[in-house]
Amino acid sequence: MEYAIGAALGAGLVMFLGFVVLTARAGSLGNGLRGLAVAGRAHADPAFNARLTALEGGAAPKPAAPPAPPKPSGAPLRMLAVLQAEARLVDFLLEDIAAASDEQVGQAVREVHKKAGDALRRHAVIETILPGNEGDTTTVAAGFDPSAVRVVGNVAGSPPFTGSINHPGWKVRELKVAPPPAGADEFVLQPAEVQVA
Template sequence: MTRPTPTFLRRLALACGSFVSILSQPGFASRVEGLRDEATAPAQPVPVEVPKPAPVVAPLREMPHEAALQLLGLLQRDARFIDFIEEDVASYSDTDIGAAARIVHEGCRKVIREHFSIQPLRSENEGSRITLAEGFDAASVRVTGNVVGKAPFTGTLSHRGWRASDTRLPKLAAGHDAAILAQAEVEL
């Protein structure tokens, strides 16, 4: 049985939930990356010569979970992000969900701008024709579509990419439990 195409609001909820899972679960991030690679792979086998990133010399390390949990807590505090993602929106109208999404968007944007400096990786406008020279940085540019041969490649920039140049997460007090994303509230 084929699943119906999700509505915009369902896709928004999936994107937000996936964003958090990708940040906090390295295994989930690897699976998503694999799905993206499958989705952009050519329909028929085509010989491909894409520059390979330099081999990893240092062993892989696990990043501390506190920073991801801290970001999730900030998104909950200022945007009610978790409340929005955990809400079953099936019974709400698109208008109601759209209004809620504006509030969540505004709060998420505030958190990102307050705690991160983010710049585009490419200066060209999306839709521009660009040429990738031999030896281009394959870690910051993903070549998609009909990739045949080796660089230089000429194509259309479909996404400029993003790079975080600075992170300003608050320091955590000793003993602070970052896994508590939002305290339960009891009104007396």
């Protein structure tokens, strides 16, 4: 019994002395309690412990790898792929025509224009944004969509604005282009061809 009482008194004295040392090192009782709370959180939270170690001058935690940027959609290129497949538009636009005669260029333009126009009419429903023709007078009402109507010139104040149409604008109402097959690269406008003999 005396042994148990002595052991309890000894343990209490050790705890009291530890508490006094902790308070003295921390500068105040509040700082000592905060240190115990920080130690407890560092024990329970590995990410917090890594940041704490870095602040103490230890090994810096490895920064998390930034997320990979999302791959842009190839959907807008589907119509360009149609125009390439049916009118060879990309071939025409990327070909060096400096050495070609005006007659050769004119003949090529007629062919590309006809085929590309046919493909566009078959695969897209396109309509003008503003009624009327270039040069006609029109009024742009308040609340207009600035992505659909661009007001230029001597613009002062707030709408409505009255002016002449420089271009009636184009808007796609419907696109009739099928998505690529599963697993296909949407950024391929036309696959390369290899003729095997």
